[in-house]
Amino acid sequence: MSGALLVAGTTSDAGKSVLTAGICRWLARQGVSVAPFKAQNMSLNSMVTADGAEIGRAQYMQAQAARVEPRAAMNPVLLKPGSDRRSQVVVLGRPVAEVDATQYGAHKERLRAVVADCLAELRAAHDVVVCEGAGSPAEINLRAGDIVNMGLARAADLPVIVVGDIDRGGVFASLYGTVALLEPADQALIAGFVVNKFRGAAELLAPGLDQLEALTGRPTLGVLPWTLGLYLDSEDTLALDARPREDARGPYGRETLRIAVVRFPRISNFTDLDALACEPGVAVRYAASPGDLADADLVVLPGTRATVHDLAWLRRTGLADEIARRAADGRPVLGVCGGHQMLAREIHDDVESGAGRVEGLGLLPARVRFDAAKTLARPEGSAYGEPVTAYEIHHGVVDVEGGEPFLDGCRVGAVYGTTWHGAMENDAFRRAFLADVARRAGRDFTPAPDVSFAALREATLDRLGDLVADHLDTGALWRLIEKGAPSGLPVVPPGGAPPIA
Incomplete structure (x- = not known):
């Protein structure tokens, strides 16, 4: 067997990533050798593979769902925005350029060849490759240079299913319109739909699905129910808006430990905090x-793709002054990667922002210098007497000049800094850190002794596999994977843009 499938979506955050992961887990549980693939990803949420390559965090998670080792070929092109118009281009896990949005097109032909080679490599190594699109395939202004949606599907003859988020509203118009905007040759590969995040009476939805099939000639292959707790390694900050606020009380009547995470304009690797949120009695917002920091027991400055610019935003909003007051009062503050850099006395950046010397918050005895070379690593260490494994992705090098050691950074009083992402996924370290924070905050909180983040992650991936097995037409999925899109699918008027040259 050597099959493939492309999961497209009507919008960003429609459910492509979780559906791709669910299909990967469903196949892996049946003994199928499967791998995920996303040709081009725009995300500030990334991860480092075992061999030191940077890929999108969602593709790393999908590889875990597939029970295979994540590798650079699964996400050959990663774009990391530093502003509204400029992005760092990461190819096969290594940064190669900083480009303006209009300059990126000049790289497309070379990247198209890289994408084709990576997909061919994965298809040769696995029975099935489940590809994920980006944004929407109906972004007709970008179709001519597309290498991730219908451009990929056409080049590799991939059947495509389109997922739409019914919780947003307008799902029928979105699904129909997505097909109708495509040219006939692209439409020929759109084989069916999936409705995501449905809650309500199925009998009220059914007539709409029947009419959608009558209008497009394509069936709905399944309706996935709205399910709590599936916020897995999201690619962009749209997913943060969908996360519910935690209850103000923890279980068993204990006081909740309240954690406030500063939402920088260019926040990155916000999944660092998922392990904190998994703890009973911990509320993350x-x-x-x-004002958002008023009752927080711990304030976290997370990673960012634009340290100097987001530091300026921190000052404009008054958050910097509030964080300084908290530190002076001995109330816990944690900086991770870019957040750690902000806590230093001084930042010298001629690489990311070109701003030169910038004064930091001065809450930690450290200085930061930005190197052109990017650090990509999987470090190991210890803190609180517990082992810690993590990953690093940064240009800024923090030179620590004092304080007590804390992972690779330092601690002064209740202010902690580290460049290590993923440290909180280490259960024993996380519990020790939270206990220290609770003590310093004067909070009556004891971390649960038996929470395993890895086990919770694995259970969530199994839930995704269950959703596919229980709510999708898996027979139809098999046929698409093995045989491709059915022939003779009708063209949906108006037929979209003129054919691609």
Whole structure:
């Protein structure tokens, strides 16, 4: 067997990533050798593979769902925005350029060949490759240079299913319109639909699905129910808006430990905090104003793709002053990667922002210098007497000049800094850190002794596999994977843009 499938979506955050992961887990549980693939990803949420390559965090998670080792070929092109118009281009796990949005097109032909080679490599090594699209395939202004949606599907003759988020509203118009905007040759590969995040009476939805099939000639292959707790390694900050605020009380009547995460404009690797949120009695929320920090027991400055610019935003909003007051009062503050850099006395950046010397918050005895070379690593260490494994992705090098050691950074009083992402996924370290924070905050909180983040992650991936097995037409999925899109699918008017040259 050597099959493939492309999961496209009507919008960003429609459910492509979780559906791709669910299909990978469903196949892996049946003994199928399967791998995920996303030709081009735009995300500030990335991860480092075992061999030191940077890929999108969602593709790393999908590889875990497939029970295979993540590798650079699964996400050959990663774009990391540093502003509204410029992005760092990461190819096969290594940064190669900083480009303006209009300059990126000049790289497309070379990247198209890289994408084709990576997909061929994965297809040769695995029975099935489940590809994920980006944004929407109906972004007709970008179709001519597309290498991730219908451009990929056409080049590799991939059947395509389109997922739409019914919780947003307008799902029928979105699904129909997505097909109708495509030219006939692209439409010929659209084989069916999946409705995501449905809650309500199925009998009320059914007539709409029947009419959608009558209008497009394509069936709905399944309806996935709205399910709590599936916030797995999201690619962009749209997913943060969908996360529910935690209850103000923890279980067993204990006081909740309240954690406020500063939501920088260019926040990156926000999944660092997922392991904290998995702890019973811990409430994690995102903060954009000083008032959001008022009752927080711990304030976290997370990673960012634009340290200097987001530091300026921190000052404009008044958050910097509030964080300084908290530190002076001995209330816990944690900086991770870019957040750690902000806590230093001084930042010298001629690489990311070109701003030169910038004064930091001065809450940690450290200085930061930005190197052109990017650090990509999987470090190991210990803290609180517990082992810690993590990963690093940064240009900024923090030179620590004092304080007590804390992972690769330092601690002064209740202010902690580290460049290590993923440290909180280490259960024993996380519990020790939270206990220290609770003590310093004067909070009556004891971390649960038996929470395993890895086990919770694995259970969530199994839930995704269950959703596919229980709610999708898996027979139809098999046929698409093995045989491709059915022939003779009708063209949906108006037929979209003129054919691609």
